Amino acid sequence: MIDHQVRVHRSAERLAREDQLAWKIATVAADPVDVEPEVTDMVINRIIDNAGVAAASLARRPVVAARDQALRHIPAPGRDGATVFGLAADTRVSPEWAAWANGVAVRELDFHDTYLAADYSHPGDNIPPVLAVAQHLGLGGHALVRGIATGYEIQVALVRGICLHEHRIDHIAHLGPSAAAGIGTLLGLPTETIYQAVGQALHTTTTTRQSRKGTISSWKAYAPAFAGKLAVEAVDRAMRGEGAPSPAYEGEDGFIAWLLSGPEARYAVSLPAAGEARRGILETYTKEHSAEYQSQALIDLARRLGPRIGDFGRVSAIVLHTSHHTHHVIGSGAGDPQKYDPTASRETLDHSIPYVFAVALQDGDWHHERSYAPDRAARPDTVNLWQKITTVEDEEWTRRYHSTDPAEKAFGARVVVELTDGTTLTDEIAVADAHPLGARPFARDEYIAKFRRLADGVLPAEEQERFLDAATRLPELRPDELAGLTIAPQPPLTASGTQGIF
Numbered sequence: 068m069i070d071h072q073v074r075v076h077r078s079a080e081r082l083a084r085e086d087q088l089a090w091k092i093a094t095v096a097a098d099p100v101d102v103e104p105e106v107t108d109m110v111i112n113r114i115i116d117n118a119g120v121a122a123a124s125l126a127r128r129p130v131v132a133a134r135d136q137a138l139r140h141i142p143a144p145g146r147d148g149a150t151v152f153g154l155a156a157d158t159r160v161s162p163e164w165a166a167w168a169n170g171v172a173v174r175e176l177d178f179h180d181t182y183l184a185a186d187y188s189h190p191g192d193n194i195p196p197v198l199a200v201a202q203h204l205g206l207g208g209h210a211l212v213r214g215i216a217t218g219y220e221i222q223v224a225l226v227r228g229i230c231l232h233e234h235r236i237d238h239i240a241h242l243g244p245s246a247a248a249g250i251g252t253l254l255g256l257p258t259e260t261i262y263q264a265v266g267q268a269l270h271t272t273t274t275t276r277q278s279r280k281g282t283i284s285s286w287k288a289y290a291p292a293f294a295g296k297l298a299v300e301a302v303d304r305a306m307r308g309e310g311a312p313s314p315a316y317e318g319e320d321g322f323i324a325w326l327l328s329g330p331e332a333r334y335a336v337s338l339p340a341a342g343e344a345r346r347g348i349l350e351t352y353t354k355e356h357s358a359e360y361q362s363q364a365l366i367d368l369a370r371r372l373g374p375r376i377g378d379f380g381r382v383s384a385i386v387l388h389t390s391h392h393t394h395h396v397i398g399s400g401a402g403d404p405q406k407y408d409p410t411a412s413r414e415t416l417d418h419s420i421p422y423v424f425a426v427a428l429q430d431g432d433w434h435h436e437r438s439y440a441p442d443r444a445a446r447p448d449t450v451n452l453w454q455k456i457t458t459v460e461d462e463e464w465t466r467r468y469h470s471t472d473p474a475e476k477a478f479g480a481r482v483v484v485e486l487t488d489g490t491t492l493t494d495e496i497a498v499a500d501a502h503p504l505g506a507r508p509f510a511r512d513e514y515i516a517k518f519r520r521l522a523d524g525v526l527p528a529e530e531q532e533r534f535l536d537a538a539t540r541l542p543e544l545r546p547d548e549l550a551g552l553t554i555a556p557q558p559p560l561t562a563s564g565t566q567g568i569f
Contacts, residue, residue, distance in 0.1 A: 119518035170292025193218030208544030218249025223347035243272030246298035266311025357435030369427035398458030
């Protein structure tokens with residue numbers, strides 16, 4: 068790996084494009100290096116994971132609306148088009164709109180994979196745009212694996228090296244460039260073309276974090292789909308010879324200078340050297356529970372702690388000692404009263420660790436629908452317990468959150484429960500049970516079990532088996548088989564009739 072130093076340059080310095088981060092990203096994407104078998108296996112796992120969480124979201128309003136929008140955009144003449152989750156495999160739409168609809172379906176339940184470092188990400192969001200372009204242009208499974216591996220590699224590198232959150236920039240600003248790079252690898256584009264696409268994708272996907280603050284709306288699911296859609300469009304423009312703002316990252320009026328840490332900022336982004344395998348996906352991890360990733364370990368902690376408490380009426384206060392990110396993003400440190408509001412949106416509740424911890428304590432479980440139901444959130448005993456839960460930042464948990472040592476890196480907390488009789492219960496957890504270092508690490512069997520659990524009652528058994536067969540044969544899939552990487556109920560869904568401009 069090479070640590071690339073990134074800083075702001077004045078226009079008069081004339082920073083050579085070969086020295087720009089966007090060019091270095093493009094160089095990685097254009098490198099024809101082979102994909103290692105364990106990386107291929109993990110790509111398959113994440114395709115299965117995405118499809119499972121998409122199946123569980125097919126009837127949800129944001130997903131229906133996005134699917135209806137996609138149906139208004141047919142493929143260009145002479146192109147195959149791309150499939151959309153929920154529709155018949157022979158129903159095809161333009162690839163940017165398939166990326167849009169499928170991206171919303173994958174993201175809606177906040178239930179697929181994650182990578183946390185200097186910033187946040189859900190790198191599985193790279194899969195819908197890369198898959199859509201592969202289907203549209205008639206490519207096979209081998210090319211798709213390569214494109215997805217690059218998307219993950221670039222996403223992980225950017226999230227590890229550049230913090231967006233501290234400047235209240237949403238994390239999709241890393242997703243646009245990574246998806247554009249992944250599509251570049253998929254298509255075997257030259258470095259120059261990918262460079263322009265990466266720069267355009269960064270410029271057009273930089274948005275604020277208000278999408279995950281205060282009252283959180285359905286845009287939280289749409290945001291990564293928006294980045295994927297714009298990445299497809301950016302590559303299309305770049306292939307036609309159109310350029311990007313340059314230097315995209317380092318310019319004196321650009322991204323780092325005005326939206327991040329300013330003209331004196333220094334960042335280090337670590338990327339593979341020429342010929343070095345792309346292994347970034349192996350650093351990422353999926354979710355067992357449908358909630359923000361920093362809730363995962365705490366749900367597992369609550370499930371084992373609940374029986375020790377017994378009568379929740381005895382609780383006078385619960386304090387979670389945790390990392391800066393957990394405290395300020397999903398904890399009481401965010402300063403959002405909505406995180407304690409029983410009428411808050413599902414999206415807000417899934418970013419409220421006081422709510423999530425209260426329900427997981429009481430139920431000893433977590434469900435992607437039941438745990439967020441309005442009547443569940445409004446239950447008086449839950450509201451009473453919920454209001455007693457706060458978070459505080461603990462420097463040690465913050466240090467472990469940012470550790471580069473996988474054996475030490477942690478996303479957990481220490482919980483202190485004060486009871487009305489004056490006694491105290493304490494417990495702690497470092498990583499979720501499903502984490503690679505957790506009590507029950509996810510492997511292929513667990514990914515398939517999660518898929519079946521979420522697809523049950525939505526997809527017929529034969530459709531589940533058909534999809535799993537296609538997914539597990541991914542590297543061997545011919546172009547005419549790539550349409551098999553979709554899912555549809557029986558009968559397949561059609562347009563719902565929602566009305567808009569299109």
